[in-house]
Amino acid sequence: MLNHRTADDISYKSLDTTGLRDRFLLQDLFTEGQLQLVYTDLDRAIVGSAVPTLDTLTLSAAEALRAEYFCERRELGVINLGATGSITVDGESYQLSHTECLYIGRGSKEISFTSADAAEPAQFYLLSYPAHTDYPTAHAKIEDANKLELGSKAEANERHLYQYIHENGIQSCQLVMGFTILQPGSIWNTMPPHTHDRRSEVYAYFDVENDHRIAHFMGHPDETRVLWMSEKDIALSPSWSIHCGAGTGSYSFVWGMGGENQRFDDMDGFPLSTLK
Numbered sequence: 002m003l004n005h006r007t008a009d010d011i012s013y014k015s016l017d018t019t020g021l022r023d024r025f026l027l028q029d030l031f032t033e034g035q036l037q038l039v040y041t042d043l044d045r046a047i048v049g050s051a052v053p054t055l056d057t058l059t060l061s062a063a064e065a066l067r068a069e070y071f072c073e074r075r076e077l078g079v080i081n082l083g084a085t086g087s088i089t090v091d092g093e094s095y096q097l098s099h100t101e102c103l104y105i106g107r108g109s110k111e112i113s114f115t116s117a118d119a120a121e122p123a124q125f126y127l128l129s130y131p132a133h134t135d136y137p138t139a140h141a142k143i144e145d146a147n148k149l150e151l152g153s154k155a156e157a158n159e160r161h162l163y164q165y166i167h168e169n170g171i172q173s174c175q176l177v178m179g180f181t182i183l184q185p186g187s188i189w190n191t192m193p194p195h196t197h198d199r200r201s202e203v204y205a206y207f208d209v210e211n212d213h214r215i216a217h218f219m220g221h222p223d224e225t226r227v228l229w230m231s232e233k234d235i236a237l238s239p240s241w242s243i244h245c246g247a248g249t250g251s252y253s254f255v256w257g258m259g260g261e262n263q264r265f266d267d268m269d270g271f272p273l274s275t276l277k
């Protein structure tokens with residue numbers, strides 16, 4: 002497991018492009034035949050990927066966790082960003098097609114990942130936080146999610162947000178997770194932007210068309226920086242940072258949060274007039 006440190010809300014201002022990208026952007030996490038984990042300092046989030054091909058991939062506790070098994074003191078949310086695959090949790094198998102979700106509760110011991118077709122593998126995106134109690138493992142399809150229709154065509158930010166793991170959905174200790182699909186012709190997500198001092202957030206962009214890019218904005222609202230991102234790049238958003246983006250083409254992104262509370266609407270919005 003790689004260890005990763007973001008920068009604080011003062012030092013990010015003086016980082017150059019490479020420094021900023023090293024601190025706030027995770028790339029190349031999705032590699033065929035590999036399970037990769039990154040231990041971040043954002044509310045102890047572990048961000049990871051599993052792309053099984055011919056062989057099953059097994060999740061084990063990294064040495065850094067000093068745990069017998071990965072979910073000994075953790076919960077794990079998974080969304081499949083690739084083709085159909087299965088996750089087995091303590092002998093129970095769940096089949097996930099593209100954009101489906103599995104919540105894996107604390108105490109789950111044996112967790113493994115397979116693809117239905119090695120030539121077109123599943124690409125499991127993993128997000129885990131420390132957990133204080135056990136909630137049941139639960140599978141959700143897109144029709145099980147709470148769907149919010151946000152934005153407008155006129156503002157080029159028409160998008161559908163699907164909540165999987167949240168206060169009124171799959172129960173968890175701190176993880177809140179789902180994904181957002183931009184509607185055709187709309188490019189802006191999360192506009193006007195917000196922070197939530199009580200939670201940090203992780204954005205994983207996917208279904209970005211070939212050669213297209215997302216300009217992801219971060220930082221204090223009056224001191225923003227941009228990260229140019231491509232397919233399956235991941236932006237780390239500390240609690241003090243805004244997080245929003247515009248794509249040169251259509252795209253979707255998984256959002257996931259951990260921290261002090263789970264109230265989705267506990268956000269501090271910033272009017273566009275305050276952005277710099």
Ligand SMILES: O=C[C@H](O)[C@@H](O)CC(=O)C(=O)O
Binds near residue numbers: 192268
């Ligand atoms: O705190 C909530 C998160 O930033 C996202 O859920 C926002 C989002 O997906 C969107 O507006 O499209």
Ligand SMILES: [Zn+2]
Binds near residue numbers: 195196197202244
């Ligand atoms: Zn947010």
